[in-house]
Amino acid sequence: MSEINRVWRLRKRPVGELANDVLSLEEEAIPAPSEGEFLVRMNYLSLDPTNRIWMSDMVQYMPPVELNAPMRGLICGTVKESKHTGFSEGDIVSGLGVWADYQIGSPATMNKMGDTGAMPVVDAFGTFALVGPTAYFGLLDVGQPKEGETVVVSGAAGAVGSIVGQIAKIKGCRVVGIAGSEEKCNWIKNDLGFDASINYKTENVAEALAQACPDGIDVYFDNVGGEILDACLKLMNLKGRIPTCGLISGYNATDPVPGPYNYGMMLMQRLRIEGFIVTDYMERYPEALSHLGKWMGEGKIKVRQDIFDGLENALEILKKLYTGGNQGKLIVRVEDVS
Amino acid sequence: MSEINRVWRLRKRPVGELANDVLSLEEEAIPAPSEGEFLVRMNYLSLDPTNRIWMSDMVQYMPPVELNAPMRGLICGTVKESKHTGFSEGDIVSGLGVWADYQIGSPATMNKMGDTGAMPVVDAFGTFALVGPTAYFGLLDVGQPKEGETVVVSGAAGAVGSIVGQIAKIKGCRVVGIAGSEEKCNWIKNDLGFDASINYKTENVAEALAQACPDGIDVYFDNVGGEILDACLKLMNLKGRIPTCGLISGYNATDPVPGPYNYGMMLMQRLRIEGFIVTDYMERYPEALSHLGKWMGEGKIKVRQDIFDGLENALEILKKLYTGGNQGKLIVRVEDVS
Numbered sequence: 106m107s108e109i110n111r112v113w114r115l116r117k118r119p120v121g122e123l124a125n126d127v128l129s130l131e132e133e134a135i136p137a138p139s140e141g142e143f144l145v146r147m148n149y150l151s152l153d154p155t156n157r158i159w160m161s162d163m164v165q166y167m168p169p170v171e172l173n174a175p176m177r178g179l180i181c182g183t184v185k186e187s188k189h190t191g192f193s194e195g196d197i198v199s200g201l202g203v204w205a206d207y208q209i210g211s212p213a214t215m216n217k218m219g220d221t222g223a224m225p226v227v228d229a230f231g232t233f234a235l236v237g238p239t240a241y242f243g244l245l246d247v248g249q250p251k252e253g254e255t256v257v258v259s260g261a262a263g264a265v266g267s268i269v270g271q272i273a274k275i276k277g278c279r280v281v282g283i284a285g286s287e288e289k290c291n292w293i294k295n296d297l298g299f300d301a302s303i304n305y306k307t308e309n310v311a312e313a314l315a316q317a318c319p320d321g322i323d324v325y326f327d328n329v330g331g332e333i334l335d336a337c338l339k340l341m342n343l344k345g346r347i348p349t350c351g352l353i354s355g356y357n358a359t360d361p362v363p364g365p366y367n368y369g370m371m372l373m374q375r376l377r378i379e380g381f382i383v384t385d386y387m388e389r390y391p392e393a394l395s396h397l398g399k400w401m402g403e404g405k406i407k408v409r410q411d412i413f414d415g416l417e418n419a420l421e422i423l424k425k426l427y428t429g430g431n432q433g434k435l436i437v438r439v440e441d442v443s
Numbered sequence: 444m445s446e447i448n449r450v451w452r453l454r455k456r457p458v459g460e461l462a463n464d465v466l467s468l469e470e471e472a473i474p475a476p477s478e479g480e481f482l483v484r485m486n487y488l489s490l491d492p493t494n495r496i497w498m499s500d501m502v503q504y505m506p507p508v509e510l511n512a513p514m515r516g517l518i519c520g521t522v523k524e525s526k527h528t529g530f531s532e533g534d535i536v537s538g539l540g541v542w543a544d545y546q547i548g549s550p551a552t553m554n555k556m557g558d559t560g561a562m563p564v565v566d567a568f569g570t571f572a573l574v575g576p577t578a579y580f581g582l583l584d585v586g587q588p589k590e591g592e593t594v595v596v597s598g599a600a601g602a603v604g605s606i607v608g609q610i611a612k613i614k615g616c617r618v619v620g621i622a623g624s625e626e627k628c629n630w631i632k633n634d635l636g637f638d639a640s641i642n643y644k645t646e647n648v649a650e651a652l653a654q655a656c657p658d659g660i661d662v663y664f665d666n667v668g669g670e671i672l673d674a675c676l677k678l679m680n681l682k683g684r685i686p687t688c689g690l691i692s693g694y695n696a697t698d699p700v701p702g703p704y705n706y707g708m709m710l711m712q713r714l715r716i717e718g719f720i721v722t723d724y725m726e727r728y729p730e731a732l733s734h735l736g737k738w739m740g741e742g743k744i745k746v747r748q749d750i751f752d753g754l755e756n757a758l759e760i761l762k763k764l765y766t767g768g769n770q771g772k773l774i775v776r777v778e779d780v781s
Contacts, residue, residue, distance in 0.1 A: 158711075164677075165711045330706070339502075349710050364702025368668070372687050372718040373496075373503045380710040 110135045111416055113176045113204035119160050121359040123424050127160060128176055128204075130417060135207045143192045145182035145202065145210045148442050149227055150416065151235060152423045152435040153179065153264075154328075157356045166382050175203035181218065181230040183442060184210070192217070197226060197442060199234050204419055206439065224401075226442045231264070231410045231434040232401070233394055239350060239383040240268035241393040245276075247348035247381050248324040252277035255318050257337055260328030261302065262289035264408075264434035265350060268397075269326045270299050271406045278324075281317045283310065283333055285429040292432075297407060306429075311336040321345075329354045331362070338367035338376075347378040357427050409433035448473045449754055451514045451542035457498050459697040461762050465498060466514055466542075468755060473545045481530045483520035483540065483548045486780050487565050488754065489573060490761045490773040491517065491602075492666075495694045504720050513541035519556065519568040521780065522548070530555070535564060535780060537572050542757055544777065562739075564780045569602070569748045569772040570739070571732055577688060577721040578606035579731040583614075585686035585719050586662040590615035593656050595675055598666030599640065600627035602746075602772035603688060606735075607664045608637050609744045616662075619655045621648065621671055623767040630770075635745060644767075649674040659683075667692045669700070676705035676714075685716040695765050747771035 112133050119127045138144045159177050162169050170177050180202035184192050191212065192198070200215030202208050221229035243265075250256050256273040260266040261282025270293060273280045281301045282293040290302035301317040303310060314322075314336055321342040327334055330352030341347070355362040371378060386393070400406040411431045413422045416439045425431040450471050457465045476482045497515050500507050508515050518540035522530050529550065530536070538553030540546050559567035581603075588594050594611040598604040599620025608631060611618045619639045620631040628640035639655040641648060652660075652674055659680040665672055668690030679685070693700040709716060724731070738744040749769045751760045754777045763769040 163711070164708065166713070352707050352710055355707065361704045362707075363704055364706035366699045366701055368702030369690050369693060369700075370502065371716060372690055372720075373501070375504070375718045375720055375723065377718075378709060378716045380713045380715075382710075382713055385713065 108135070110205060110207045112206075113416075113419060114173055115160055115170045115176050116173065118162055118172070119157065119357075122357050123157065123420070123427065125420065128420050133205075136209050138186060138188045138209055140188050142209050142211045143187040143189050143198075144185045145180070145198060145208050145215070146185045147180050147182045147202070147206055147208065147416070147439045148197075149181040149230055150204060150419060150437040150439065151179040151181075151231065152419065152426060152437060153235060154351050154353045154356065154426055156423055157427065166384075175205055175208075178202060178204050179235055180208075181226065181234070181442075182208075182210070199230055204416065206416060227412065227436060227438070228408070228410065231436050232268075232408050233397065235383060236264040236434055237268055237397045237408075238386060238390055238393040240265045240272060241397060242383060242386045242389070243348045243350050243381055244269045244272050244324070244326055246386070247379050248326060248346050250276055250278050250324045253279075254323035255279045255281065255320055255342075256324045256326065257281045257283065257314065257318065257322050258326040258328070259283045259305075259333045259337075260351070260353065261293050261299065262286075262432065263328060266326070266328055267293060267297060267433070268406060268408065271297055271400075273324075274298050275400060275405055279318075279320075281314070283314075289432065292409075305333060311339065314340055324348070326350065327352070330365075331355060335365045335367050338365050338370045341370055341374050341376055343374050345374060345376050347376060349378060349380040353427065410436055412436045412438050414438050446473070448543060448545045450544075451754075451757060452511055453498055453508045453514050454511065456500055456510070457495065457695075460695050461495065461758070461765065463758065466758050471543075474547050476524060476526045476547055478526050480547050480549045481525040481527050481536075482523045483518070483536060483546050483553070484523045485518050485520045485540070485544055485546065485754070485777045486535075487519040487568055488542060488757060488775040488777065489517040489519075489569065490757065490764060490775060491573065492689050492691045492694065492764055494761055495765065504722075513543055513546075516540060516542050517573055518546075519564065519572070519780075520546075520548075537568055542754065544754060565750065565774060565776070566746070566748065569774050570606075570746050571735065573721060574602040574772060575606055575735045575746075576724060576728055576731040578603045578610060579735060580721060580724045580727070581686045581688050581719055582607045582610050582662070582664055584724070585717050586664060586684050588614050588616050588662045591617075592661035593617045593619065593658055593680075594662045594664065595619045595621065595652065595656065595660050596664040596666070597621045597643075597671045597675075598689070598691065599631050599637065600624075600770065601666060604664070604666055605631060605635060605771070606744060606746065609635055609738075611662075612636050613738060613743055617656075617658075619652070621652075627770065630747075643671060649677065652678055662686070664688065665690070668703075669693060673703045673705050676703050676708045679708055679712050679714055681712050683712060683714045685714060687716060687718040691765065748774055750774045750776050752776050 184196040262284040325337040331354030519537040600622040663675040669692030
């Protein structure tokens with residue numbers, strides 16, 4: 106066990122694009138678990154759009170990270186020392202932790218991963234911990250797509266969006282994905298079976314959407330907000346639904362971001378726009394995991410992960426999320442599970 | 444029977460505030476009913492915010508009125524001549540008609556009013572035809588308020604808003620109304636029993652709301668959109684609901700109107716924003732009318748109507764809706780029911 110514990114601490118609330126001085130990497134002592142806790146060695150750190158929200162002091166669904174506190178993150182790690190009877194040295198756990206080599210866990214924040222079968226732990230962590238259930242509940246519970254309907258998803262090559270589109274295909278929908286590069290568009294169309302793809306960086310999204318959605322849009326799964334939301338609103342069918350999973354286009358903004366100019370469509374077409382957070386569905390995780398596992402086993406859902414090495418690179422890697430520089434679920438590998 | 448039929452025709456799509464040349468009043472022949480139709484003498488014309496939408500060519504929930512066609516409106520009238528076996532001379536009918544002394548009706552667009560008991564026909568028409576059921580279904584079905592929750596309504600002294608607030612009180616909620624004059628604020632607070640009122644013309648709405656809603660907002664019944672929606676979004680509680688009935692603040696706008704700046708709250712607080720139109724609830728009208736009738740009989744719901752005389756004044760009277768110049772449901776009286 107290394108004697109050094111590297112800990113990323115939040116130093117500034119981010120303003121605009123993520124700057125290098127919002128976090129600092131410190132060398133600190135390895136903490137000792139109290140009764141009912143255990144010490145976790147991080148194996149993998151999940152980087153997600155919500156990290157940027159936690160750094161800010163905007164109103165949010167969890168308390169923001171306090172200034173100078175360790176940065177919060179979804180982690181997967183190995184128990185090194187346990188003072189909790191339910192956890193033993195060597196257990197693989199995942200849950201809400203911090204960006205640090207070593208940290209204290211407890212059942213309040215972390216669960217055992219369980220047997221991942223033939224799937225490598227990093228893949229199971231990347232898919233099942235957050236993004237798979239987010240796609241599953243957001244699309245099916247909030248969006249309620251019906252066979253034959255048209256589903257549009259933004260951030261379509263992203264970790265959540267790519268699964269959303271594949272579930273919508275399983276449910277018999279026409280699926281149109283919006284992504285930010287030719288490579289991403291080709292991937293969702295050719296490898297994942299989306300019916301159409303739109304490159305928002307090179308195409309006129311409103312025109313391309315109108316072409317790709319000749320019967321209008323019934324469900325728009327929103328990961329981004331902004332101009333793409335506006336373009337979708339314009340094409341929404343009567344009683345259309347907009348599950349709102351993220352508004353990433355506005356997270357780095359320094360000025361107030363106006364809501365959609367076509368907001369009036371929600372009255373004219375009697376739309377339902379509904380925000381959701383996967384943590385509200387914790388009780389129903391087994392349902393999502395059993396379906397996702399089955400579909401992945403049948404090859405109906407494919408995932409791709411972008412795994413980068415080194416906790417010291419976490420901030421640089423996180424920036425990719427807001428520039429579209431990643432391809433698939435972003436994971437930082439600190440040390441592979443042995 | 445007068446030989447002259449005055450008909451308001453749409454001449455221009457309105458841009459900005461309603462101008463006098465968007466409609467013209469013509470003298471025309473009285474139409475003759477074909478088989479299955481009847482001739483209706485207008486008694487009352489309902490003026491509603493949606494009239495402005497029908498004049499425009501924005502995307503909307505019914506086809507816009509065609510240029511040079513008679514202006515569409517909700518009317519109450521008396522059958523003067525019938526070629527439909529289900530309707531007889533003297534029947535009082537209401538439904539979707541046009542702004543004209545005489546017009547053709549059929550069961551596709553108009554229904555018999557039925558017995559209004561002790562209630563004058565004009566009151567029953569004003570309350571039951573549109574605004575009462577709108578308030579009823581919008582608040583209860585879409586908003587789903589629970590006892591003890593805080594309900595905020597804008598346009599609170601308006602025809603729909605005043606009923607929304609009173610139903611919310613019946614359901615045991617704390618009710619805060621936003622209106623545009625001291626007189627209106629006093630009326631909803633002192634006569635209708637709202638817990639608090641805010642005059643958006645003289646008060647800082649965001650500050651006044653924060654004071655009036657110490658436990659946040661659970662349901663915001665939106666009639667206006669714009670800055671008031673933004674102020675409410677900021678205070679919405681987890682899993683709050685925003686039934687969207689109207690966005691009147693934007694109807695007269697000439698430039699694109701941005702959506703709410705606090706749109707991100709719908710993600711952070713997992714809000715549900717849902718547009719609705721009362722016509723979607725036609726099948727359930729009896730349920731609404733029986734409850735509304737009972738509550739009105741018990742004095743738990745009070746309404747006030749603003750009745751103006753003369754079809755020739757309809758356009759001038761309609762303008763009051765967008766300037767806050769009316770007090771209660773706007774009705775044009777052409778000729779009282781005899």
